[in-house]
Amino acid sequence: MSNRHKVIRRPKIVVIGGGTGLSVMLRGLKEKPLDITAIVTVADDGGSSGILRNELQIPPPGDIRNVLMALADAEPLLTDVLQYRFKSVPGLAGHSLGNLMLAAMTDISGDFVTGVRELSRVLAVRGRVLPAADQAIVLKAEMADGSIVTGESMIPKAGQAIRRVFLEPVDVEPLQEAVEAIEQADAILIGPGSLYTSIIPNLIVPKLANAIVDSEAVKLFVCNVMTQPGETDNYSVGDHLEAIYKHIGHHLFDYVIVNDGEIPPQVKSKYAAMGAKAVHLDLDAVTEKGYKVIADRLVLFRTFLRHDAERLSHHIYKLVENWMIRKR
Structure with a gap:
């Protein structure tokens, strides 16, 4: 040829x-x-992601949801609905519908990675979206004074220069x-x-x-x-x-x-x-x-x-x- x-x-x-x-x-x-x-x-531990991570023992869905929406070929209205964040509904306040759908897909399919794959199919995502790991990771930081700060959401609030970050578990x-x-x-x-x-x-x-x-x-x-x-x-x-x-x-x-x-x-x-x-x-x-x-x-x-x-x-x-x- x-x-x-x-x-x-x-x-x-x-x-x-x-x-x-x-x-x-x-x-x-x-x-x-x-x-x-x-x-x-999958190190996020703040907001809706942090709550779902702690209560359901799943990797945090927020960053995954945003990437799915970015790559989706779905109707704009559907992506708006999935990005919708409940404001004053008891028990739902602060949660986005997309995060809850990822949690539901995880429960239905049996694991988070399969849940992401299935939601990708529903949204006609152009490409693949993969979590870095299939478990939530705890991020820690050693600050300039040698102190250790635990949690992705807490690190920027420490008010010091970051010397290094590391994971738990390390392996x-x-x-x-x-x-x-x-x-x-x-x-x-x-x-x-x-x-x-x-x-x-x-x-x-x-x-x-x-x-x-x-x-x-x-x-x-x-x-x-x-x-x-x-x-x-x-x-x-x-x-x-x-x-x-x-x-x-x-x-x-x-x-x-x-x-x-x-x-x-x-x-x-x-x-x-x-x-x-x-x-x-x-x-x-x-x-x-x-x-x-x-x-x-x-x-x-x-x-x-x-x-x-x-x-x-x-x-x-x-x-x-x-x-x-x-x-x-």
Whole structure:
């Protein structure tokens, strides 16, 4: 068969993280011809997720729900219904309907992973959504003064610099499907999201980290636009990368994607009042470590600053496409 008539398969991309930033980015990526697997943190212990986690002994569903919604091909009304959060109903206040549905699917199917798979089918999700592990993980942090803070939701409230985060149990087993997805990936994409409570918790699951290090896929890091109070105060792009390096012991990434678009003064002021500021791009320090930097205007502002999903996904797809061409 001639090269012209060869069927070119969709690149396999594994996206790892959690939180709002991951969901925003996936809304753009699902429009590209990519075979997407999202591996999502299960360390959340706050809000509705924390309650369901404790009462039903299931992994926290919140980040998984957001990723399912982002990748779903369902009618907008259905996704709005699943994101609906009860306000004043006794016993339901604070819970989102999607979280309750994931809990119900887990009960019906017998385990959380199968529940996620079944809800993915109902929502016509483009790709696969996998928890990093099939059990809830307790995240702990050692702070600058040596004290230990327990719980993902408590770490940013400690009011100190974070020295390191670690898991309990330390030898938590990752989902085998997640390891296999990494082993088969053409591209591995990490971020954006809370550095110490959404990104690093996935990377310190031992076998997941080893699979990423061993992979020959192109590895991309999407850096946050703004610092996060209590987690990354005054962090530069290089500081984000250094924190990951200290936890993993490897320079994981080939490319770092960062925003260099101007943020309007009134938006800066709004974030400054919350203790956040734009993440500084220390370009020389980053490139000296061997990272290739892709910088562009990647932000949109509505109520909050968010990544421009369309522009960001364009850069990611072009990087992956070029990598695939070079590999042929």
